Amino acid sequence: MSERLKKIFQSNNPKTKLVAYFVGCYPDYKTSLELIKKAIDNGVSVIECGYPTSEASAEGPVIKIAHDKVLENGDTLKDIIKLVSEIRNYNKEVGIVLMGYIANLYKYPISKFVTDISDAGADACLVVDAPHELKEENILREELNKKNLSLIKLIAPTTDDNRLKDIVKISSGFLYQVNVSGVTGDKSANETDVSNFVKRIQKSTKLPICSGFGIKSPKDAVKIANTGCQGVIVGSAFVKYIQDNLEDKDLPSSLGNYISTFTKELQRTG
Amino acid sequence: MTKNSLKSGPDELGYYGEGENAMGGMAVGETLMPALHELNKGFEDAIKDQAFLDEYAYYCKHYIGRPSPLYFAENLTKNLGGAKILFKQEHLNHTGSHKINNSLFQILLARRMGKKHLICESGAGQHYSATAAVAAKFNMPLIGVMGEIDIKRVNQNIIKAKHYGAKLKSVPGSLKEAITFAIKTWTSNPDYAYIIGSCVSSAPFPKIVTFAQSIIGKEIREQSMAQEGKIPDMIVGCLGGGSNFAGSIYEFLDEPSVKKIGVEAAETAALSNGTPGIMQGMKTYMLQSNDGSKSLGGSSLGAGIQYFSVGPMHSYLKNLKAVDYTFATDKEILDAYKLIAKTEGISAALEPMAGAAEVIKRAKGKSKDYLICLSLCGRGEKDLDTIQEHIGKDFE
Numbered sequence: 137m138s139e140r141l142k143k144i145f146q147s148n149n150p151k152t153k154l155v156a157y158f159v160g161c162y163p164d165y166k167t168s169l170e171l172i173k174k175a176i177d178n179g180v181s182v183i184e185c186g187y188p189t190s191e192a193s194a195e196g197p198v199i200k201i202a203h204d205k206v207l208e209n210g211d212t213l214k215d216i217i218k219l220v221s222e223i224r225n226y227n228k229e230v231g232i233v234l235m236g237y238i239a240n241l242y243k244y245p246i247s248k249f250v251t252d253i254s255d256a257g258a259d260a261c262l263v264v265d266a267p268h269e270l271k272e273e274n275i276l277r278e279e280l281n282k283k284n285l286s287l288i289k290l291i292a293p294t295t296d297d298n299r300l301k302d303i304v305k306i307s308s309g310f311l312y313q314v315n316v317s318g319v320t321g322d323k324s325a326n327e328t329d330v331s332n333f334v335k336r337i338q339k340s341t342k343l344p345i346c347s348g349f350g351i352k353s354p355k356d357a358v359k360i361a362n363t364g365c366q367g368v369i370v371g372s373a374f375v376k377y378i379q380d381n382l383e384d385k386d387l388p389s390s391l392g393n394y395i396s397t398f399t400k401e402l403q404r405t406g
Numbered sequence: 407m408t409k410n411s412l413k414s415g416p417d418e419l420g421y422y423g424e425g426e427n428a429m430g431g432m433a434v435g436e437t438l439m440p441a442l443h444e445l446n447k448g449f450e451d452a453i454k455d456q457a458f459l460d461e462y463a464y465y466c467k468h469y470i471g472r473p474s475p476l477y478f479a480e481n482l483t484k485n486l487g488g489a490k491i492l493f494k495q496e497h498l499n500h501t502g503s504h505k506i507n508n509s510l511f512q513i514l515l516a517r518r519m520g521k522k523h524l525i526c527e528s529g530a531g532q533h534y535s536a537t538a539a540v541a542a543k544f545n546m547p548l549i550g551v552m553g554e555i556d557i558k559r560v561n562q563n564i565i566k567a568k569h570y571g572a573k574l575k576s577v578p579g580s581l582k583e584a585i586t587f588a589i590k591t592w593t594s595n596p597d598y599a600y601i602i603g604s605c606v607s608s609a610p611f612p613k614i615v616t617f618a619q620s621i622i623g624k625e626i627r628e629q630s631m632a633q634e635g636k637i638p639d640m641i642v643g644c645l646g647g648g649s650n651f652a653g654s655i656y657e658f659l660d661e662p663s664v665k666k667i668g669v670e671a672a673e674t675a676a677l678s679n680g681t682p683g684i685m686q687g688m689k690t691y692m693l694q695s696n697d698g699s700k701s702l703g704g705s706s707l708g709a710g711i712q713y714f715s716v717g718p719m720h721s722y723l724k725n726l727k728a729v730d731y732t733f734a735t736d737k738e739i740l741d742a743y744k745l746i747a748k749t750e751g752i753s754a755a756l757e758p759m760a761g762a763a764e765v766i767k768r769a770k771g772k773s774k775d776y777l778i779c780l781s782l783c784g785r786g787e788k789d790l791d792t793i794q795e796h797i798g799k800d801f802e
Contacts, residue, residue, distance in 0.1 A: 193590060244698075317593060
């Protein structure tokens with residue numbers, strides 16, 4: 137269990153945290169670092185640093201383009217962990233979660249991955265295609281526990297109550313609530329559905345809930361913040377902003393301004 | 407089934423084997439996990455229901471045309487001058503390949519589970535056209551996903567599936583890209599039934615597809631006993647994901663006296679040249695970059711065997727050395743096609759010609775009563791343009 141994540145979610149400022157997903161090393165290592173620094177400067181509470189895999193099964197077209205670019209550039213999980221250590225040097229308070237798939241984590245291999253992300257100053261990892269039924273998930277969770285790091289687990293609309301109970305038992309840090317059945321950046325969630333979903337999860341746990349998928353604007357973020365979750369997760373919208381403005385000479389600052397439109401709105405929800 | 411049986415796996419979580427070497431498992435996103443557990447339960451219930459099994463048997467006979475013959479390839483046998491060669495004629499099935507055994511089984515299962523919509527992927531389009539045919543018969547809408555490269559080269563299957571009313575989604579690439587996209591499509595529609603075409607991906611798919619295709623091996627046993635008075639000494643088949651070969655050998659897994667040889671495409675020979683990894687829902691041998699971040703390409707003239715990975719049961723059997731796995735080049739495949747067309751008057755699909763290439767190597771020097779059974783799992787219509795382009799002049 138990560139102490140830093142615990143502290144972040146115990147704090148009441150801001151009441152609803154912004155969790156921002158970026159593809160690590162996208163569009164390249166140096167720019168990626170500057171982008172994430174600006175995100176932190178503009179009030180992001182937790183950075184999800186994505187690492188790519190060619191057969192990623194839950195990514196929509198926006199994040200897939202970014203994944204493919206990083207793979208094409210030849211940046212690996214090792215480079216992305218180095219990026220994490222630079223992010224940690226820049227800021228000691230922000231939460232950092234490595235997020236990706238089991239393919240390259242397995243080959244890293246798992247125990248070395250946990251040592252390296254711990255040394256880099258990460259707080260947790262989230263592996264999209266590693267449900268608790270998977271042996272490698274069990275190994276990973278055990279290794280993370282030894283280092284006081286969290287394994288962030290997903291709860292989907294299809295997750296029934298029995299399964300939900302099994303998942304919260306093994307979760308720490310926060311729960312990643314997937315609002316809609318689909319790939320990233322695709323469908324948007326209905327506010328009432330999310331609200332009912334948050335209540336359903338809260339019946340089983342006191343863990344913080346961060347709600348994601350389909351949050352495309354500050355307005356969407358506020359709507360989701362009002363459902364009672366502790367954090368909103370924005371991914372594709374930020375990656376798309378980067379994608380659409382690759383020619384911008386001061387992309388980090390303009391991304392920072394864009395992100396602040398989210399954090400300012402979320403401040404008001406408190 | 408005894409504990410030491412090779413037919414006792416996979417376990418509840420989809421693993422073939424134990425410990426570090428266990429293959430298979432469930433490596434998919436949370437959204438699909440409940441659907442996979444539901445499917446596993448649906449499957450386990452269905453195979454205990456005699457009425458369901460009777461229904462499957464009925465359509466196998468009357469719709470597919472089973473049993474497919476076990477045919478003595480007399481001229482080929484003479485030509486090679488060694489072992490006696492038998493073809494398991496899966497290409498004579500309705501829709502032209504073994505794929506329909508599985509499409510039919512899974513669609514009947516989907517109906518039993520109350521599913522209304524279907525998704526499938528395809529490489530050679532054999533699974534797509536087979537699934538589209540059964541979907542039409544049972545009046546269920548189908549979305550098929552295929553790679554652009556394959557859509558161009560197996561046009562006949564695409565046209566047929568269109569006539570059956572299926573909708574096609576085209577993605578860049580070939581079979582591996584089609585599988586990843588089909589999983590995404592299912593993630594967006596977890597209430598649909600995903601009719602997977604091979605014994606690959608997350609549990610319970612490898613188990614279900616192997617079950618459906620194991621009808622091939624059961625028939626081989628009965629027919630071989632009736633016609634030859636014994637079971638084959640060797641069974642050879644091609645593999646992409648490995649469903650036709652799994653179906654051919656499953657019946658004989660506990661009989662080491664039956665030699666089993668699986669043949670992949672040379673450039674995508676996961677079992678000969680790959681390493682264990684976890685992608686597309688399963689732990690298995692695959693061709694991947696050293697760091698595991700990328701699946702690796704490689705092409706074959708046989709679209710259905712151009713796949714960087716392989717079903718987990720085959721990886722398990724490879725580790726146990728219970729089955730031998732090898733590969734065939736495009737040239738060997740084309741040479742085998744030519745020989746079988748000329749000696750037996752059979753225009754086979756290019757995929758099983760990978761198996762035929764191995765039979766050609768193995769038959770020589772064997773005694774006349776040594777029986778080699780080749781699973782001839784598809785017919786050649788879809789490949790005629792490719793064949794014409796590469797070796798058309800050889801037939802003039």
